[in-house]
Amino acid sequence: MHTFDGTFLGDNSKLKDDDCLECKVCHYVYDPKIGDIDQNIMPGTPFSQLPEYWNCPVCGCERDLFLVVPKNYERDKDSGYSAK
Numbered sequence: 001m002h003t004f005d006g007t008f009l010g011d012n013s014k015l016k017d018d019d020c021l022e023c024k025v026c027h028y029v030y031d032p033k034i035g036d037i038d039q040n041i042m043p044g045t046p047f048s049q050l051p052e053y054w055n056c057p058v059c060g061c062e063r064d065l066f067l068v069v070p071k072n073y074e075r076d077k078d079s080g081y082s083a084k
């Protein structure tokens with residue numbers, strides 16, 4: 001099985017409530033501070049609390065394909081951060 005650093009593999013216990021997760025297919029980022037209003041996800045909803053039916057709003061892929069965005073993402077993106 002192919003795994004990536006940061007892939008949570010469906011294990012919600014690895015997620016912190018304020019973790020942002022990025023879709024590895026289309027690079028949409030779920031930010032719990034913003035939620036996903038289009039799918040009735042209120043701001044402040046942790047990724048781990050998203051309902052089973054929730055898929056990526058952009059490409060429709062499953063939650064398991066999301067990667068945890070490192071906390072230093074904001075600081076590093078100017079220096080060429082790329083998700084591995």
Ligand SMILES: [Zn+2]
Nearest residue numbers: 023026056059
């Ligand atoms: Zn996507």
